[in-house]
Structure formats: C-alpha cells, structure tokens
Amino acid sequence: MPAALFSQRLARLINAGPGELLASLAGFGLFFCLFTGYFMLRPIRESMGIQGGVENLQWLFSATFVVMLLAVPLFAWLNSKVARIHYIDWVYGFFCVNLLLFAVLFLLLQQNVWLARVFYVWISVYNLFVVSVAWSLMADAFDAPQAKRLFAFIAAGASVGGLTGPALSALLVSLLGQAGLMLLAALLLAAAVALKHYLMAWRAIGGAGRPGAQQAENPRRPVPGNPFSGLTRVLGSSYLLGISAFVVLLATVSTFLYFEQARLVAELFPDRAEQVRVFGAIDFVVQAGALLAQLFITGRVAQRLGVRMLLVVVPALVCLGFVGLALAPTFAVLAALMIVRRIGEYAFVRPGREMLFAPLDAESKYKAKNFIDTVVYRGGDAVSGWVKALLDMLGQGAVLIALVGAVCAALWGALGWYLGSRADRAGKAQELSRVRTS
Template sequence: MAHAPDFTQRSALTRLLSRLFNVVPHEAPAVGAGLLMFFLLFAGYFMLRPIRETMGVTGGVDNLQWLFTGTFVATLIVLPLFGWIASKVSRRRILPWVFGAVVASLLAFGLALLARPDDVWLARGFYIWVSVINLLLISLAWSVLADVLASSEAKRLFALIASGASLGGLAGPLLTTVLVGSLGHGGLMLLSAVLMGASGATALWLHQWRDAHPLPEGGVSTAEQRRAPLGGNPFAGATEVFKSPYLAGIALFVLLLATVTTFLYFEQAKLVEQLFPDREQQTRVFGTIDTVVQALAILSQLFITGRIAQRLGVGVLLVAVPLVMAAGFLWLALAPVFGVFVVVMVARRAGEYAFVRPGREMLYTMVPPGQKYKAKNFIDTVVYRGGDALSGWVKRALDVLAEHPAAAMLIGTGVALAWAMTGLALGRQHRRRERAATS
C-alpha cells in the first residue's frame, strides 16, 4: 500500500505525456529509440555541415556548380553499391552495413585533413563526399522507420521522432561553434564519425521492438520478412520509380524541392563570402543559422506536425512550406539583402524539417518494402542531387547573364508554386492508397 501513491503518480504522468505527445504507452520505447537514432545521426552530420559549407566557399563560390555536378556523379557511383548491399543482406542489416562504411570514410577524411588542413582539392573532395552521404544516411534512417511503423502510427509519430533530428541538428552546430577552435576541422570529423556509428546501432533495436509488438491487423512486414534480403538487382530502385506514377510524383516533388534549395543555397554562399571573409567566422555563421533553424523546427515537431497530419492529412504538410517559399522568393526579388535572406532560409529549412520531411516520409508507408529502401534511396539521392546539379548550372547562368539579379528569385517563385501543386496531388494519392488498404 505504501507504494500505491508512487504508482498512481507514475500512471498519471504516463497518461499526461501520452496525451501531450499523442503516443500510445507501448510505443514509447520505439519513439525513444527513433529519437536517439536521429539525434546521434544529425548531431554528427550537423557537426560536418558548417565545415562542408566552409569547404565549399574555400573552393570559390563561382565553382559551386562544379561541386554540385561532382556530387551528382559521385552519387551515381555510390547508388549501385548501396543497391548491391540492399539486395544481398537482410533488411534489418542494411543500415548498419552502410553506416559502418561511412564511418570508416569519415575517419579517413578526418585524419587526412589533420595532416593537410589547407589542401583545396581535399576540401572539394570532402564537400562532395559529405553531400553524398548525408542524403544516403538520412534516407536510410527514414526507410527503417517506414519499414517498422504502419501508416496510422507514422502520422502520429514521424514528426515526434523527427524532433530527435532537430535536437541533433541543434547540438551539432553548437558543438562545432565551440570546438572548431580547439579540435580543428579534422578533429570534428573524428567525433562526428563516432556519433554516426552509435546512431547505426539503434536501428537494430527498432526492428526488435517491432518483432515484440506486431500489429494484429497487419500493416507492416513480419519479423521473418525483415530478416530476409530484398533481392533483385542493384538498379531496381530506378526502374521502380519509372514504373510507378506515385513514385514518379514523389520524385518530381523532390526535384522541385532541390531546385528551391539550390537557388537559396547559392545566394547564401554569395552573401556569406562577401560579408564574412574569415573561414572560422564563416563556420560560426553557418552554425548559428543551423541553431536557429533547429530550435524553431523542434517546437513544431513536438506539438503541431503530428496532429496536423492526423486530422488534416499528409497533403497539408506537403503544401504549406512551398507556398511560404513562393512568397519568400518574391520578397527576395524586392529586397535582396542578407537579413531578408536569413529569414527566408530559416523559414524554408525549419519548415522542411517540421512539415515537408515528415510528410514526404509518410508517403512511403504505403509502398512495398523494396520501394521503401531501393526506390526511396534512388529518389532521395540521385533525383535530389540531379536536381541540385541542374538547378546549380541554371542559377549560375542566371547570375552571369541576367541584367537584373531578381530574375532567379522570380523563377524560384514559379518553381515553388509548382512544388506546392505536386505536394497537393501526392497528398490526395496517399489518402486514396490508405482508403484502399483499409477496405
């Protein structure tokens, strides 16, 4: 009897937290593991992101389109290697294999930059490699979630779990800002590799949790299915996209997202190079922007996004940010100054993390397992980086040829509106697939 008040208090706290975060009690361990997976991954990546931006500026802003093209080519080389791994090892082992290979590569880069910190070609190589692996690792982490959570669970939990990414994205830039002076770029890379390696270990636990808590009504793969390899050939992801109108729509959505991002990214690099000539100062500026973005995103992910998806559907998440970006591009066309740019960039990135990314990942809960890994990875890497490369050259041409610098921003407005229309169509298709699966 003496312990009854404590038990009652714990039960009341559990109910309060369940209502506050929209989580069923037995889901709490999976949410915790997902949060940890994304926290470690994004803390490690966002320690590298300010360094990557600095390396990009080091090679010259006028050469960024070449770095984007190099990233696209490197992605085309890496994708068949990923496809081979995904075809040969069990689904629950794909992430640990890929994460392990990436950690080894980061350790090598860290040691090389400790030995040769001013090597321009090493800086360019690092920029390209981080641009390849960041999409690969993030896409794969989301693939695991789409594999172990059903669509009904994803609507409630994806954004909440994504807050771990925002927490990691908040911690990473802070660590970079504080430690860059003492550890240098090479030391930060070594620490980042350790965090990413720890992130890879949590994916295995998520599969074990799903094994212990199967859904009675189905909706996700069984434990035996997740222990089996996907099979097929290393290029199956690309062919699946071309055969499926639903996946092709997601690819178009990502292509337009990449174009909007690239237009803003080039403006960021140009303005930062002009205003902040010192490399460490540039790293701190990039880190500060990242910190503000993650702080705003996490509040939405914790309390808003899941409820919007559950009550209004995925389409709202996919349309809101593109419409805001259309207005933002118009604002930049009228007032192309650093302060306005920072507001628009922060709105885009915070909105992407809080709304667009969770909504986009929810789309994959309604596709077969092979598409969750192979086709999704093709879209998230090759399509995204292809959009980067193409829009990078378009933006560079506009900067060189256009008589008015606002031309690129006006084109960006049109792209953002097309992005919104694509998101609206995808939301409707996702709703139809859910209804068909339920019936």
C-alpha cells in the same frame, strides 16, 4: 512521479499509442545521433565550399551527382545481397570508416583546397545516404497511421541534433580540432546502429499495433531486385515519378537560395571565422524553429488536415518569399526566406515526404526511395546549379532568379497537394484494414 505515470503522460504528449513509446524514443534518438554528428561538421562543409570558390559550387554539385550515380547501384546491390535487418549496419559501418579516414587526412592536410572539395562532395553524399536509409527504416518499422502520429516527433530528434551539433562544434573544435569532430561523429553513427537494432526487434514482434508485421516481407531476407531496380521501380510508377518531380522542385528551390546565400555571405563576410559564425547562427535559428513546430504543430496538422497540408504550406510561403526577394534582393530578406524554407522543410515537408512511403512495399521503401533521395535529389541540385549559372549570365541579378524560383515553388506546392491527397487516401484504407483485423 511514478515511472508508469510519467510514461503514460509522455506517450500522450507525443501521441504514441500502447507499446509505441520506446520505439518512438528510439527513432527520436537515432535521428538525434545522425544530425548531431552531421551538424558538428556542417559549418566546416559550408566554409570549405567557399574556400573552393563560390564560382565553382556548380562543379561541386555536379561532382556530387556523379558520385551518387556510382554509389546508388552499389548500395542497391548490397541491399539485394544482405538481409534487410543488417543492411543499415553495413551502410553506417562504411561511413564510420570514411569518417576515421577523413580524421587522419585533416591532421595531415589541414588547408589543402582539394581535400576541402573532396570533403564537401563526400559529406553531401553522406548526409543524404544516412538520412535516407534512416527514413527507410522508419517507414519499415511504422505503418501509415502510426507515421502520421509519430513521424513529427521522430523528426524532432533531427532538430535537437541540429541544435546540439553546432553547440558541440563551437565548444569542442578548439579542444579536439576538425579531426576530433570527425571521430565524435563516427561514435554517434555507431550509437545510431544500436538504436536501429532495437527498432527492427520491435518491428519483428508485431510493431505494437501491426498485426502480421512479422510475416509481411521478412526483414531477415534481402530486398528483392537488382542494382538498378530503384530506377526501374520509379519509372514504372506514376506515384513514385510524382515524388521524384516533387524532390526535383524542392532541390531547385533550395539550390537557388543556397547559391545566393553563398554569394552574399562571401561578399559581406570575407573572414572564414565570420562565415562559420553566420552559418552557425542560421542553423541554430532553423533547428530551434523546426523543433517547436515538430513538437507542437506538425503531428496535429497531419492528423487533422492530412499529409497534403504538410506538403503545400511551405511551397506557398516560399513562393511568396521569392516574390519578396525580387522586390527587395537583400541579405536580410534572403536570410529570412532561407530560415522559413529550412524550418518548413524539417518540420513539415520532410515528415510529410516520408509519410508518402509508409504504405508501400519494402523494395519501394528501400531501393526506390534511396534512388529518389540521392540520385534524383542531387540530380536536381546539379541541374538547378547550372540553370542558376545560366541565369546569372543573363545579367538580371537576383530578381530573375527570384521570379524563376517563385514559379518553381508554385509547381512544387501543386504537386505536393496531389501526392499528399493520394497518401491520405492510402492511409485511411490501411487504418480501416487494421480495424477490421483487430
């Protein structure tokens, strides 16, 4: 098959317009690199969380939140000093150095419980930062109509990475050890930087269908504002406050399920190797399901039914799942609910959530978005972790937690409908503007 014909068919398959295919593949590849590296390390993180004590997980969540509070102003300050086109180079370079340092520490202090706790907190910060910055890049490179068509395929790179990462971890851990996996994750992060350079170059020449993209908010200048402008931007916008509340409810639902999973896995699978296998199996099912949905369902739903449908379907299913968990609080029901929630988050909620930022300005895409994705998300984690501990003290078991989770999921869905409807209106206005200027 001639290369040109293959490219045309591939572009049609992923819903890419003229000049968008290579940029879409670069976005897919960037997320593949990030998530392959992260999911190689994720089973280690989960077993280390249990090693540090399930009863101490709320402390680890709180520590992660505190680290976020310290880190976000520093990264926002960097964003105000460094040209936007080079910002990701600095962020990913910093985390590459961190990975190299952990590789050395894992060689020297293999079973140290404090190293386990520090790594657990660090990777929780690392994952949110590198993914948030990557989605800021996508919202910068693609406009709202392009986001509706292409973000599902780009997000599929994360799912392929989520499948590849655990497989590589299982194949290579005996050969390379945990330190070797850290080094490989650092190399993948460096590859993501190279793909980022292509995307920013593509954006600079107009982003295929984006007249004036080169002139609008020049990426060779730093993002305006100060280290706390992400917070002030959020507080000054009802739309961004709504996204923040959406993220808090998402984090609350996820944390309730995560703590119950950790408790049941610790009870049913006391051996650490068994725990890693269970977490790895769940990860595999989640990533496979998310990949199928991203390739064949998400983009079509977004185009035909709008962003609001992406943001309401999963909360509705999770609400029903919590009710089922209240009626039958078993590991099988919990595992099924965890899988549905995580597939739905990767395939529908995350792409839909990122589409909310596509019509906004650079300061909102980078600083406000980074604040929401890190401080707000981990703040929701920390608060819901302590709420979960308080509910456990009431002695009603999983039933009360499931009922509270069902209420949170219902509120989450209602807010998703509202935000998605606003994003759909903004996207239509942007598409009309493009038609008039073309």
